[in-house]
Amino acid sequence: MTEPLIRARGLTKTYGDFIAVDGIDFDVAKGESFGFLGPNGAGKSTTMRIIGATSVRTSGTLTILGKDPEVNGPQIRAHLGVVPQQDNLDSELTVSENIFIYGRYFGLSSSFINKKIPELLEFAQLEEKKYTKVEALSGGMKRRLTIARSLVSEPDILMLDEPTTGLDPQARHILWDRLFRLKEQGVTLLITTHYMDEAEQLCDRLIVMDKGKIMAEDSPAKLIKDYSTKEVLEVRFGSERNQEMVEILRPLAQRIEVLPDRILLYAEDGEQLLEQIAAKGIHPNTSLVRRSSLEDVFLRLTGRTLVE
Amino acid sequence: MTSDAVALSERRQGKFGDKYFAGRPQQVLLRNWLTFKSSAWIAVVSGFFEPVLYLLSFGYGIGELVGNISTSTGNISYAAYIAPGLLATSAMNGAMIDSTWNVFFKLNESRLYKAMLATSLGPLDVALGEIAWALMRGGLYATAFTLVLAGLGLVTSWWALLAVPAAIIVAFGFASFGMAITSYMKSHHQMNFFEIFLLPMFLFSGAFYPLTVFPGWAQAIIKALPLGQGIELVTKAMAGDFGIHLLVNVTYFIVMICVGLYFTTKRLNALFMR
Structure with a gap:
């Protein structure tokens, strides 16, 4: 059977x-x-x-x-x-x-x-x-x-x-x-x-x-659980400043991924992380908190995005 | 519970060639019949007129200048002289239209064969079905043309009825060979190869004048080409001239049919089953 x-x-x-x-x-x-x-x-x-x-x-x-x-x-x-x-x-x-x-x-x-x-x-x-x-x-x-x-x-x-x-x-x-x-x-x-x-x-x-x-x-749920955090905070500082911000932000998040146009910060609580960043006097141009998806799993596994 | 599709497929399992042949080429023919019913008949009918126009313009136009021609079967009009050649040519053209351009389209643009071969059909079903359709078109042209010849009084004996099976053999050979070559073609440009080859083969085939105008070596080449063989076959069949030559012509086409089928099946398998 x-x-x-x-x-x-x-x-x-x-x-x-x-x-x-x-x-x-x-x-x-x-x-x-x-x-x-x-x-x-x-x-x-x-x-x-x-x-x-x-x-x-x-x-x-x-x-x-x-x-x-x-x-x-x-x-x-x-x-x-x-x-x-x-x-x-x-x-x-x-x-x-x-x-x-x-x-x-x-x-x-x-x-x-x-x-x-x-x-x-x-x-x-x-x-x-x-x-x-x-x-x-x-x-x-x-x-x-x-x-x-x-x-x-x-x-x-x-x-x-x-x-x-x-x-x-x-x-x-x-x-x-x-x-x-x-x-x-x-x-x-x-x-x-x-x-x-x-x-x-x-x-x-x-x-x-x-x-x-x-x-x-x-x-899908298990993959997200195993390979990503519950939430993701996406921040943008503009292409010039993204790189320099990475080193400052790295200690704050569980994991960090740098994409050409934005930085992804992985955390259990995205809003809380955003508050922590603001408390340090860092203000990104835009920010977005979302749930982790298979896209994040893929990024973690391969270091690349699925749809480019 | 097994579905009907599975049960049908398992019935053929283990039989000779079961990977290549499901025993259903008629379904490929049925598909072509459905398209023919709805619109393709226009293209098919238009192709019929080509040899008729040649017959009328050359046969009666140039025939006026040429007068009667004495052949081994007697003194005949120029129109009657060129009739078998045009008949063989119409069989060839009918078969070639379907087996070249139409096959190329189904192979590369509409992806029809890909769809067919995702089912339990095999490549030999597709090859046989398509070739049968092409030869039916050739056979249809030949039959219609024979009727036109009869109507114009250019048929003198009942042997002319043999023109139809003879033309079908010719069409089968061309369809099979045409599809095989087409299956190896990669672009529209390469498809023009057929035109480059077919037009001179037609003009120098001996359809319009005796081959004796050429030197011996050229005659040999022309006679060895498929249309030369086809014209010989149709001419002799219509004249009731059975001999070893006729057997050679028929064998020539049987070889063409088999080689064409072999390479078409092989190529379809390589394209869609690798």
Whole structure:
């Protein structure tokens, strides 16, 4: 029973001299929402493609539902719903035709697919666009259709590569809501993202990746607890003075990070720290107290910001 | 509970070539049929007129100057003389439009093959489906053109019916080869290679005049090129001239089909499964 749905050990992918994925280990349990967080080029998409049986690993072992993608590629792909980073909907077809033909690629019968189409259109909130050509849809609609399309084969695992990149905030929230529903239905979700809020919202557990390696693995809350403080105080002195202030501020905070435009001071109580600084006669141009996020975890682990 | 998609896929598991072929190229054809129904038919219909225009302008225009031509099958009009060549050319063009520019678009711009190969389809399904579609287009042009020839009274024997299967073999060869080469093309500029190659091959193919105007070595080259082979095949089939030569022509195209399919599958696999 405890056999994980996906198990990777020493998973490695190289392209010539370049190591895209560098010996990573992870397990994904059934029904889990599992995230890959990291900047562009961290190896997230490559890992997803290997799991999706559209890329062959260089070394290591990988089993998905007890099968090896190298041996049983088509059988594994039959279990998966794939939502790629760049939409690859069929722009020459209508919304419902897109779902129909995608089901046919899996070999599903027309009667089976036609029964599913209304249900999927409702899920994607695209009932009124049924006969619309895909070209005429907005970015958010296209992404929802891509998800609906990937569900036609009733996949056990849904793989989403940067699902909300390029979408406006409202479209993102609609999409997140749809993904929550799938999770409630027991679909295992694999999500790559470089948005920490998305990872915090959607993932039960995640791995933080950088340069092909896993930097940390846990639930978002636990990662924040382990690698950051409860709160962060962001202060700006203007680019000239940031550097000289760092040495003065360093003893006051638990940890300090210097970014090009601001200084991050880590503390359990941000307001209290700000008062301490003011008591020393230091007055930053602007200050902001916020809760720690996965962004701070990433900064701690790699010394770099996620979105630059 | 296993889904239908999984059950279907597992049924093919362990059979020969199961990693490359799911046994569903017809779904790729169905996809093309859906686009054809909605809009692509305009492009398909327009392609039909090209050889007809050549036939009318050259056949009857230049035919007026040339007069009748004596061939091994008798004294025929110039229009009838160029008809088999134009038929083979229309089969070639029909097949090439789909297997080159359309395939390039689906490969690089619309990412259609990427979507297809994320399902349980294999690269051979995609290659076979696309090539079958392209050869159907070539076959359609050839059939329509044969009907035009019949309507103009340029068909003299029932052997002309063989023009259609002959043209389909020609179209199959070109579709398969065209898709294979296209799958290796990286940019629009490289795609112009086809034009550079196809136009001279057509103009010097012997469709409009006998190859005997060329020196022996040039004749040999032209006959060895795919269109030269295609014209020979269609001309002989229409004349009911069965011999070892016809067998050579057919074998030539079978080799072209197999080599094209092999490289297309290999390349799609390298592009989307690595």
